[in-house]
């Protein structure tokens with residue numbers, strides 16, 4: 001995740017123990033048993049700020065428990081998203097990236113040169129979103145807006 005450092009380091013980690021305690025209860029209510037593996041997934045997420053791909057969650061869980069099953073990780077992420085604890089967006093390659101909430105919904109700028117990600121808050125995107133709504137009747141889901149380009153430090157190498 002080092003390529004996300006420029007912006008994401010400014011985000012506070014999801015640190016309230018109570019929130020994760022609630023997540024654990026919520027998983028239980030959805031019929032997902034509280035297993036060591038799910039505990040590990042929540043642990044990994046709790047230590048994350050900014051974006052993390054599903055593959056990275058799997059990787060970090062694997063580092064601590066080699067028996068980690070990817071499908072369990074993805075299923076748990078799905079449920080956590082339904083419950084509002086994480087939300088996914090898409091990276092430049094279309095991969096799903098998870099944001100650990102609470103975090104306001106936002107769009108992304110992604111540098112095609114160095115891979116840096118920058119968040120675009122709702123205010124900044126308001127004009128574009130409003131215009132697309134008015135001209136096309138299109139309701140933009142901000143977390144799914146990803147604009148590729150080049151940051152000030154990178155030379156455009158493709159168009």
Ligand SMILES: [Zn+2]
Pocket residue numbers: 088089090144
């Ligand atoms: Zn999606």
Ligand SMILES: [Zn+2]
Pocket residue numbers: 111112113114115116150151152153154
């Ligand atoms: Zn760059």
Ligand SMILES: [Zn+2]
Pocket residue numbers: 051099106107108118119
């Ligand atoms: Zn973001």
